[in-house]
Structure formats: C-alpha cells, structure tokens
Amino acid sequence: MSENPENPYGQPVKTQAPYNQPGQAPAPYGQQPPAPYGQQPAPYGAPAVDPGKTLSIVAIILPFVGFGLVGMILGFVALSKSKKAGFGRNTLALVAVIIGALAVVASIIATIVIVVAAMNAVNEVGGLDLITQVVNQCQSTGAESVVVDGLEYSCAGY
Known part of the structure; x- marks a missing residue:
C-alpha cells in the first residue's frame, strides 16, 4: 500500500494551475491563463493618457473669459506636448489655438472700433x-x- 493516504494506489496525480478552470490546460510558461467566462484579461498597465489633453481644455476655456492670447499660447504648448509624447494630432489643442486666435483678432477689432468711436465723440463735441x-x-x-x-x-x- 502507498504511504500517501490521498493516493492509496500510487497513481500519478494531475495538478492544475491554481487559476485554471476545470478542463483547461495550464498556460504555457510566461503567459497568463485565459480569462474565465468571457472576461477580459487585466491590462498590463494604466492606459496611456495624452499629456496635452487637460491643457487643451483649459486653453479652450480661457478665450471665453477674456484671455484669448493666453488660450492660444496654451493651445500651442498642448500641441507640442502631445507630439513629444507620440500622440500625433491633438484635436482639442488645435481647436484651442483657433479659438484663441479668433479671440485675439476680435479683441483687436473691438479696440479699434472703440478708439474710433471715442475719437468721433470727441470731435462731435x-x-x-x-x-x-x-x-x-x-x-x-x-x-x-x-x-x-x-x-x-x-x-x-x-
């Protein structure tokens, strides 16, 4: 008789990997076992985040509160950060640059209109x-x- 009480007949015992489901073969060395019941396997790290995304959003908001030039500059900075990180085109940053440029042009035109109106008012009096x-x-x-x-x-x- 065998000395092992769990296996009294001395037959070889099959062992399974601790996370495998019944009926699955153990995963090859260096690979994760398949996820049970259609679940997705866990990612190997946090997903990459575009470093210029938050800056782009801030750059879009600034022209609407009166800081068009600052918004345009931050849009260019966000574009640069996105390119350096390898994310290619950052559409939000491009929108921020365009909105900032339009705000700068609008403020220049408004300043000219105000100065001309003030000069006309002084001349009328x-x-x-x-x-x-x-x-x-x-x-x-x-x-x-x-x-x-x-x-x-x-x-x-x-």
Missing part, C-alpha cells in the same frame, strides 16, 4: 480745441463758469 478754449478762459477769467460757442461750462477743477 468740438474736439480738443473746445477743451483747450474752456480751460484757457477758466484760467484767464477765474470765473466759476464760462460760455464758449453759446454753451456754458463749469470751471470747477481748473
């Missing part, structure tokens, strides 16, 4: 000549108010 006349008369007469071109102006502060 009489321009700098009127202001100079009022200041000169206030200083020369010392009165509380002066009349220039039929309109009365206060001399307070002159």
